[in-house]
Amino acid sequence: MGHIDVSGIEFTLSDGRVLLDDVSFRVGDGAKAALIGPNGAGKTTLIRMICGDVQPDGGAISISGGLGVMRQFIGQVRDESTVRDLLLSV
Template structure:
């Protein structure tokens, strides 16, 4: 697995609340990493940014030699593992991942 470098990443949600504020870390190539924290701390948001499901408001995400500054959504070599208990009732899995946990409009 390639190294992952997250540098000064910020993501602001609707309503102006920051899901992530100036997050920086590095996961060396071949290493594993676990994100832990309370509900609402930005774990899922960070994973969606790394997988290019969403675009950060600021910062850079590098995976191997690939620097994610030109944002085409999706990376075929990355996937998300979803906790079934976190799925929004009445939505299929695709809609839960793409739209996040906010109720459908």
């Protein structure tokens, strides 16, 4: 049984603006979830925190089970790889 548990996440931008303040949620095993919001709301930052690329200023993120991620920007493919090859390699 896997899950993602986000508890009390806080994040402040370098200019002092609060981006995320006391964000909490849990996505249970087999559940589907979507992050919806306007540009600049912190969706990408939150995903980067869940992936471990960015550390929150406060709160905690707990993940059990597997977490698969396909990055939005993966660079250029310099060989004859197909999208199928890329997806199978993740």
